[in-house]
Amino acid sequence: MRPQQYTKQKKNRAQNIENILTAAEIIFAQFGYNGASISRIAEEAGLPKSNVVYYFSTKELLYRTVVEDIFNVWRAAADEIVEDADPREALGSYIDTKMELARTRPYGSMVWANEIIQGAPIVQDYLETELRSWTEERVNVIHKWIAAGKIRPISPKHLLFTIWATTQHYADFKHQISTLNEGSDLNDAQWEETKQAVKELLLFGICH
Amino acid sequence: MRPQQYTKQKKNRAQNIENILTAAEIIFAQFGYNGASISRIAEEAGLPKSNVVYYFSTKELLYRTVVEDIFNVWRAAADEIVEDADPREALGSYIDTKMELARTRPYGSMVWANEIIQGAPIVQDYLETELRSWTEERVNVIHKWIAAGKIRPISPKHLLFTIWATTQHYADFKHQISTLNEGSDLNDAQWEETKQAVKELLLFGICH
DNA sequence: CAAAAACCTGACCGATCGTGCAGGAAAAAT
DNA sequence: ATTTTTCCTGCACGATCGGTCAGGTTTTTG
Structure with a gap:
């Protein structure tokens, strides 16, 4: 008892x-x-x-907890980008996962966007440590893909930025997107179509 | 006198x-x-x-003035996307202009991002009129480009979203990008390189 | 069942918020 | 030179902010 x-x-x-x-x-x-x-x-x-x-x-403690949470979710979502993976499959899966998170955790994405716009007053240490080292690792992986002739030579950093920008846009700007979708959120079929379009736009011409 | x-x-x-x-x-x-x-x-x-x-x-009047200003700048920057233009040239020029604005007016872009994240409480009428009709016109132009065989068949709306997302990302997330660039803003050469990379990533495989 | 610990909340504090307003200072008009 | 108009600012207001704290309630312990 x-x-x-x-x-x-x-x-x-x-x-x-x-x-x-x-x-x-x-x-x-x-x-x-x-x-x-x-x-x-x-x-x-x-x-x-x-x-x-x-x-x-304190308010700051609560805020920090929220920001760190979405940060860790995103980081976990991207651990699949490794050297011996198939680029199209790995990047496609990464985009899929980030698009899923854009749909299921849009508010977390918005909090992150706010934090960065403000100049990262709370999580600056995260950016300089975890994010920076993680980014360097993925950049190296993509460089090796290029060296191995698996994908076309593009700037790995800008490829990552473009993926981040696009996937998070569907969360951060969901209100604008809804307004351009006759005022209603994207339904299941539209989300599937969106994921395919994003992957095609970003990956076509990159992966052979 | x-x-x-x-x-x-x-x-x-x-x-x-x-x-x-x-x-x-x-x-x-x-x-x-x-x-x-x-x-x-x-x-x-x-x-x-x-x-x-x-x-x-009032505070709201001041805020509305700021938001409407960046909105109009962006709208003017995109008027070159017309049916008889060369797609690669028109879209490339659009991306160039938006990247320039991301560099010269980053704070305006951030205010817009905040406004949309909040659900557009101030400029909702703009979204439903000017932005909506403008978007439909550009979507129609891109559809005609596809019908004429000028570009590969992609979703025009998602192409526009991707361009918006990417170009504005370099303004809204400039602090994160600086942190991943050894703590300093992109210099002239890096901005040129960035513009080329973004255009290549988004337009390669789209335009013949 | 009593003692102790953990959980919860209404009332309150100093600071800051947006904004209204009276009235002085400067410029323009006559 | 004097009036009229425009420009500017210190002050005060009710409201709300983040955060403290005393004290009640509930749960756990012995």
């Missing part, structure tokens, strides 16, 4: 934290760090403001 | 307004609509807060 009640309390805590993080992602995406208020996040999460502060003692 | 002094006053007014708009573009880009404060914009413009309010009676 002891562990059960203890588990119950833990579960409630985990649930509250999850609700707060989900709400924070939406509110931070919509208003940016300075524009978002703790009270609005609390309202979105259906909790009193004091309770949000109880779990995350 | 009368018209000269009158001109002097007018010039001062024009200069103040220009300083305010330049400052507002930077501050709105960095903090978003809700996060930016009039006092910070005034500080950036080197004027008392009251003076900013004197020229722009």
Whole structure:
């Protein structure tokens, strides 16, 4: 009986934290760090403001948690780009995964965009360490693909930038895209069509 | 003597307004609509807060002026995409112009990104009228290019989205790009290289 | 069942927000 | 030179901000 009640309390805590993080992602995406208020996040999460502060003692801690979360998801999504992979398959799979995340986690993408636009005041250390080393590794892989004659010689860095830009555009600018789609979000078929179009545009002419 | 002094006053007014708009573009880009404060914009413009309010009676009016400005610049940059143009030349020129604007007006691009991320609360009417009709016209042009066999059959809308995403990425994410460029902005040669790489990536395989 | 620990929240604080307004300073008109 | 108009700014306001804290409630412990 002891562990059960203890588990119950833990579960409630985990649930509250999850609700707060989900709400924070939406509110931070919509208003940016300075524009978002703790009270609005609390309202979105259906909790009193004091309770949000109880779990995350400062606004910055809550924000940092949200930003680091989407960063890690993106990083994990790209680990498949390795030297002995087939370029078309690896890049295609990377684009697919990032497009899926653009659809399922658009608010996380928007928070990241806001953070970078502001000059990365919170995650600058991440950019200079994890992102920088990870990027160098992928650039090296693409260079080896070129040397092996697997793909046409293009600038690996700009290929990565173009993939990031395009996939995240479908999250960050989803409102603009909806407006140009008669006011409604892309449906399943349209998302599939979009993924194919993006892959064709970016990869045709690159991979033989 | 009368018209000269009158001109002097007018010039001062024009200069103040220009300083305010330049400052507002930077501050709105960095903090978003809700996060930016009039006092910070005034500080950036080197004027008392009251003076900013004197020229722009409300924060929303100032913001709307900034957003509409970058919107119109972008729209003008793309008027060259017409049916009887050479696709490679027209699209290449469009990309070049948008890349130039990404370099010279990055803060305007960031304000637009913030506005769209927030769901376009201010310029929604623009999206539904000017942007929508303009987009349809360009889509029709690209369709005719395809019908004439000038370019490969691709989704015109997604081609446009990809161009927007990529060109604006170099403005909106310039801090991230700088960080991956040893901490410094792209120099003249790197910008030229970037423009060529983007055009090659997006247009190779599209235009014959 | 009592003691202890963990969880939760209403009330409050100083700071800053957007903006209205009175009135002085400068320029233009007469 | 004096009036009229335009330009400019310090001050004050209610609202909201992030964050503190005392104290109540619930859960766990012994």
